[in-house]
Amino acid sequence: MRRPWGIFLAGALLLAAAALFPPVRFHRLRAERPAAAGFQAPAYARKFWRERLLPAGERAAPASEVLAALRRDPAAAEKKYGRTIGDSDTRYFFFQGTGTVVADGKSGVALALAGGGADLIFPTGFLFGNAVRDASGLLDPGAFANSQDFNAVAAELNHLVETRVLPALRDGARPGRRLRFVAAAEVDPDDGPARPLPAVPVEAAFE
Amino acid sequence: MTPTLRPLRPCLLVLAAFAALAAGLPASAEGGARPKIAVIISTLNNPWFVVLGETARARADELGYDATLYDSQNDTAKEAAHFENAIAGGCKAILFNPTDADASVANVRRAKAAGIPVICIDREINATDAAAAQILSDSYSGCVREGQYFVEQVGEQGTYAELLGLVGDNNTWNRSKGFHSVVDRYPGLKMVAQQSADFDRAKALEVMESILQRNPAINAVFCGNDAMAMGAYQALVSAGKDRQVKVFGFDGADDVVRLIAQGKIAATGMQFPKKMARQAAEFADQWLKGRRDLPQKVPVKVDLVTAANVARYGDYGKKP
Numbered sequence: 001m002r003r004p005w006g007i008f009l010a011g012a013l014l015l016a017a018a019a020l021f022p023p024v025r026f027h028r029l030r031a032e033r034p035a036a037a038g039f040q041a042p043a044y045a046r047k048f049w050r051e052r053l054l055p056a057g058e059r060a061a062p063a064s065e066v067l068a069a070l071r072r073d074p075a076a077a078e079k080k081y082g083r084t085i086g087d088s089d090t091r092y093f094f095f096q097g098t099g100t101v102v103a104d105g106k107s108g109v110a111l112a113l114a115g116g117g118a119d120l121i122f123p124t125g126f127l128f129g130n131a132v133r134d135a136s137g138l139l140d141p142g143a144f145a146n147s148q149d150f151n152a153v154a155a156e157l158n159h160l161v162e163t164r165v166l167p168a169l170r171d172g173a174r175p176g177r178r179l180r181f182v183a184a185a186e187v188d189p190d191d192g193p194a195r196p197l198p199a200v201p202v203e204a205a206f207e
Numbered sequence: 208m209t210p211t212l213r214p215l216r217p218c219l220l221v222l223a224a225f226a227a228l229a230a231g232l233p234a235s236a237e238g239g240a241r242p243k244i245a246v247i248i249s250t251l252n253n254p255w256f257v258v259l260g261e262t263a264r265a266r267a268d269e270l271g272y273d274a275t276l277y278d279s280q281n282d283t284a285k286e287a288a289h290f291e292n293a294i295a296g297g298c299k300a301i302l303f304n305p306t307d308a309d310a311s312v313a314n315v316r317r318a319k320a321a322g323i324p325v326i327c328i329d330r331e332i333n334a335t336d337a338a339a340a341q342i343l344s345d346s347y348s349g350c351v352r353e354g355q356y357f358v359e360q361v362g363e364q365g366t367y368a369e370l371l372g373l374v375g376d377n378n379t380w381n382r383s384k385g386f387h388s389v390v391d392r393y394p395g396l397k398m399v400a401q402q403s404a405d406f407d408r409a410k411a412l413e414v415m416e417s418i419l420q421r422n423p424a425i426n427a428v429f430c431g432n433d434a435m436a437m438g439a440y441q442a443l444v445s446a447g448k449d450r451q452v453k454v455f456g457f458d459g460a461d462d463v464v465r466l467i468a469q470g471k472i473a474a475t476g477m478q479f480p481k482k483m484a485r486q487a488a489e490f491a492d493q494w495l496k497g498r499r500d501l502p503q504k505v506p507v508k509v510d511l512v513t514a515a516n517v518a519r520y521g522d523y524g525k526k527p
Contacts, residue, residue, distance in 0.1 A: 086345065086506035087486070126392045128351050142503030146308070146333045148380055151347035155388050190516075 039149040045156030048139070049202075053157075056094070056136045057182030057203055063097030063120070064113045070193040082187070083137040085130070089189045092135035093199075096182040098207070104173040110196055111179060118196040122183065122204070124170045127158040131200050135184030161200055169204045178207040241273040244491060245293035247286060249306045249330065251278040253406065253434045255458045256304065258523050259329060259480040263302045266488035272299070274488075281373065281405065283310045290314040294321045300491035301325045302484070307375035308333045324494045326487040329480065331377055331504070340490050340501035342483045346378045349476035349509025350385030350457065356474050356511055357390060357429065357455055364395035365426035368418045370439060372406040372431040379403075382431045382457055390429075399425060404435045411438025419446050426452065433458035433475055440472060459512060459523060467517045477510040480523050 061081050069077035070093075082091035099111035102118050108125075110118035133139060133154040144150040173179075185199035244267045248260040260276045267274035277293075279286035286306050293301055294317065301318055303325050305311035315325045315337040324339035331341050361367065369386075372379035390396050400418045404411035411430065415438060418425070428443075430436040436456025443449040449471065456463045459477030466472040490501055512520050519526055 086502075086504070086508070087342075087482070088345070088506070088508035090508060126389075128355060128389055130348055141506055142335060144504075145335050146377060147331055147343065147347070147504070147506070148377055148384065151381055151384065154347075155384075 039146070039152075041149060041152035041156045042159075044149075045153050045160060048153070049157065049160050052138050053132075053136055053202060054182075056138060057096055060094045060096040060136075060182055063095040063099070063181075063183070066093055066095045067113065067119055067193075067197065070187070070197070071195070074187070074189075074193055077193075078187070083135060085134045085141060091187045091189075092131055092137075093185045093187065094135040094137070094182075095185075095199075096180075096203075098178060098180050101173050101175050101177045101179060103175065108198075109169055109173040109179075111181075120183070120185075120199050121196040122169060122181075122201045123198060124166050124173075127162055127166075127200060129158075129186060130154045131184040131186040132157040132161060132202060135186075158200075161202060165201050165204050169201060172206045180205045180207060241271055242299040242495070243293075243297055244272040244274045244300050244302060244488070245277060245289065245296075245298045246274055246302045247277045247279060247289045247293070248304045249279050249286075250281045250406075251276075252280070253408070253432075254462075255433065255460050255478075255480055255523070259304060259484050262481045262484035263328065263488050266485045267302065267491070270488060270492045272488075272492075274302075279306050281306055283307050286311060287314055290317055294318060294323060298323060299495055302328060302487045302491060303338075304328050305330045305332050305376075307373070308377040310375065312337055324491060326490045326494075328483050328487045329378070329478070333377070335503050338503070339494050340487075340503060340505065342486050342490070342505045342507060344378065344478040344483070345506040345509050346381040346457070346476070346478075347385035347388075348506075349478070349511065350382045351389055352509075352511040353429075353455060353457065353474055353476055354386040354389030356513060357386070357427065358393055358396070360453055360473055361396065361427045363393045366397045366399045366422065366424065367427040367429060368400040368402075368415075368422065368425055369398060370411050370414060370428065370430040370435045371401065371403040372435070374403055376406075379406075379431055386429055404430075404438065406432045406434055408434040408438040408441075411435035412442050413438075415439040415442035416446070419443070419448065423448075427455065427473075428452055429455045431457055433460035433463040436463055436472060436475065440466065457509075459510075459520065461521065461523065464512060464517060464520055467512060467514060470514060474511060474513045477512050477520055477523075477525065479507055479509075479525075482524065483507055 066081045078091045099113045102112045103110035108121045108123040111120045113119045141150050181201045182203040183199040183201045187193050246263045248256050264274040264276050277289040283306050312332045312334045318325050327338045327341035331343050399422045402414050404414045428439050433456040440454050443452050453473040456475040463475045
C-alpha cells in the first residue's frame, strides 16, 4: 500500500528538480543574433565626432605640407600622410590649416593657402563617400560585426558636416576672408590629386 | 628520459618542433597526401561565383593543398551539410562565401570549434569572433559612386526600378543603401518598384517583365548584381525598351562589361572576385603556417565601370 505514495513522491521530486534545473532550455533565436541589430548609427556618429574626430583634428598634419607633398611626389605623400581602408588604392588625407577664400560658387568654397590660385575646394552641396569616416584612421571596419553599421556611420558623419559645418561656411564665405579648417580628402590614383583638391571640412571657422 | 638520452634532448625537441610545424604545412610533392581545403560557395549558378570559387580552388592548389569546391545552391541547409562534410573529412581550412549573413554564423562557429579556420570571401557573416578573416567587396562605397553616376546619366527627374539580391545577404543591403544614400537626395527621382530577384538572372527577367507591365515609362533600373542586370536587359530587349531604360548592374561580370563597351548597359561595379579569392587562399595558407594576426575584415575597393573607362576592365578585373 505504501508503493503508490513512494512513486508519487519520487515523481514530484523529479518534477521539482526538472523545474529548478531544466534539461532543455528554449531561447528566442532573435535574442542570439549579433548586437548589431541594436546599433544606432546617429548616436555612434555624434559620439565619435565629439570625442574622437574633432580632438584628432588638432593633431592633423598641416594642410600646406600635405598639399605640397602631393604635388611634389604623390606616391611619397600617400605613404607619409595617406590612409587607406582594406585593399584599396584610394588614399585619404586628414589635415588642418588656414586659408583665404578666393571664390564662392556653385561647386563650393575655394581656398588659397598662400598667395596664388585655389589649393582646396570645400563642396557645399550634398556630401557622399567615406572621407570623413576614413581619413582620420580612427575607425576599424573589423570592429563592426555588420558592415552596414560601418557604412551607416559614414552617411551619418556626412550628415553632421552638412548640418553643423556647411551652413556657416556657405553663409560666411566671401572672397578675402580667412578661414581656419580641419578637413578630410580622398585621392583616387586614376585621377591623381586635383588642384584645387576637393575636401570635406569637419571644422571651419572664419577669423 | 634516461641519462644516456639526456644529451640528445635539445635535438629531440628541435625535431619535435619541426614535426609539429610540418603537420600544419602542405606536404611536399614526394611526401604523402596533400592537406585538404574546402571551398564552399553560395551558388555556382552564376558565372561570377564560379570565377570566385574556381580561383580560390586554383590558388589553394598552387599553394599545395587539395581543394574541393562545394555549391550551397543558396540553401543554408546545404551549406551546413557541406560544413559537416568538410569537418568530418579532415579539411584544414575552409574558404567560404556565405549564403546568409546571420544563418551562416553557426557553420563558421562549428568549424572554429573543430579548430578549422574559415576565411569568408565577398560576403560577410554578422560576427567578428568566428571567422579567421573576411575579405569583402566594399559594396556600399561602390554603389555610392554608381548612384552618383546614375544621377549624372538619368538626370534629377525620372522614374526607376530596383532589383534587390538575396534579402538575407548584407551585400544586398549595402548596395541598396549606398545607391539610395545618393539617389534619395534628389526628390525628382522616383522609385516605382523595388523587388527581390535573389541575384538570379532568370528571376530578374520575370520580375522585370512584371515591372514593365505596370510601369511602361520608367527611365532606369538599378540591379544589385550583374546576373540580374542581364535578366533585366533581356526583358527590356524583348519589350523593345532597351534604348529607353538605362540598366545599372554590379559585379563586373564579363558579359556586362562587354555590353557597357557596346553602349547597351550604363554601368557596373567591378568587384575583383579573382583578387579576393586568391587573397582568401593565401590567408588560409598563412594561418596554417602560424600567422594569427589576420585582419578581421578587409573591404576591397569596387571600381565604377562606365563607357568612359570600360577599356581598362575585363576578365573580372582591371587590365594590367
